[in-house]
Amino acid sequence: MKTTTLPLLVLSLILFGCSGSDEPTAPASSQGEIRMSLVDAPAGFDAVNIVVTEVSVHKAGGDSLSGWIVVDSTTRTFDLLKLTNGASGLLGTRKLDEGKYTQIRLKIGAGCNVVVAGTSTPLEVSSGIQSGLKLVHNFDIVANTIYELTLDFDASRSVRLIGVQYRLSPVIRVVANITSGTVSGTVSPVAARAVASTTVGTDTLSASADSVSGAFKLMGVPAGTYSVKITPTVTTHRDTTITGVQVVAQQDKSLGTITLKPR
Numbered sequence: 001m002k003t004t005t006l007p008l009l010v011l012s013l014i015l016f017g018c019s020g021s022d023e024p025t026a027p028a029s030s031q032g033e034i035r036m037s038l039v040d041a042p043a044g045f046d047a048v049n050i051v052v053t054e055v056s057v058h059k060a061g062g063d064s065l066s067g068w069i070v071v072d073s074t075t076r077t078f079d080l081l082k083l084t085n086g087a088s089g090l091l092g093t094r095k096l097d098e099g100k101y102t103q104i105r106l107k108i109g110a111g112c113n114v115v116v117a118g119t120s121t122p123l124e125v126s127s128g129i130q131s132g133l134k135l136v137h138n139f140d141i142v143a144n145t146i147y148e149l150t151l152d153f154d155a156s157r158s159v160r161l162i163g164v165q166y167r168l169s170p171v172i173r174v175v176a177n178i179t180s181g182t183v184s185g186t187v188s189p190v191a192a193r194a195v196a197s198t199t200v201g202t203d204t205l206s207a208s209a210d211s212v213s214g215a216f217k218l219m220g221v222p223a224g225t226y227s228v229k230i231t232p233t234v235t236t237h238r239d240t241t242i243t244g245v246q247v248v249a250q251q252d253k254s255l256g257t258i259t260l261k262p263r
Contacts, residue, residue: 034149035146036091038052039219045155055072058103072093076089098142105132105135107130109130150175181251182253183221186214189260193233196230205221225244230242
């Protein structure tokens with residue numbers, strides 16, 4: 001994702017095991033579980049409501065039809081802009097046979113909309129996306145273990161205004177939770193309305209500091225060392241960069257309170 005001070009949709013996907021019964025049961029010895037969650041980052045809209053009708057995964061070696069396994073076929077609506085700063089939406093959970101899997105497929109249905117300045121406008125979704133948006137991600141399901149995925153949906157790059165029509169062209173980053181962590185902190189003063197950001201390869205992850213507490217959390221950051229930039233959205237304070245931020249997989253790296261200097 002390109003650098004932006006708009007909310008990044010972190011689409012986080014969590015696939016979790018499910019049995020034929022409504023009551024939870026331990027996974028069979030030849031099965032594991034997958035959990036998929038959806039997250040986002042800040043974007044310049046009041047709301048971006050996405051209707052997800054189905055979530056599936058593809059098993060290696062399967063054909064284009066029989067290889068797909070439905071994880072969840074319940075139609076749900078997610079406001080991407082509410083899935084920030086540590087919040088996420090559960091896309092699906094299911095028990096899967098152990099083995100290799102190669103893709104995730106999201107089906108996005110009609111009824112999507114974007115809210116700008118208090119006005120709701122339909123979001124055009126192409127027929128191709130409705131039939132299934134395929135995301136390449138290779139992973140292994142191991143017996144008696146849970147594999148967690150986060151889909152980071154970048155709303156600021158996914159929603160485009162073409163003429164007078166808003167169109168959805170999903171930009172989604174898939175992150176394995178087992179290899180990623182989070183970065184959190186609190187920005188002072190809160191009135192600076194700061195945005196925290198860091199670069200992961202060619203993508204930029206960002207999170208807006210909470211308007212009341214000043215707290216922020218960057219989600220799905222692969223293990224490694226980063227520089228985190230804190231940028232105020234008002235001109236009364238200066239930006240600052242914290243270098244050498246070490247992220248450990250499945251852990252949160254707290255930066256504590258970051259105080260911005262006045263200009």
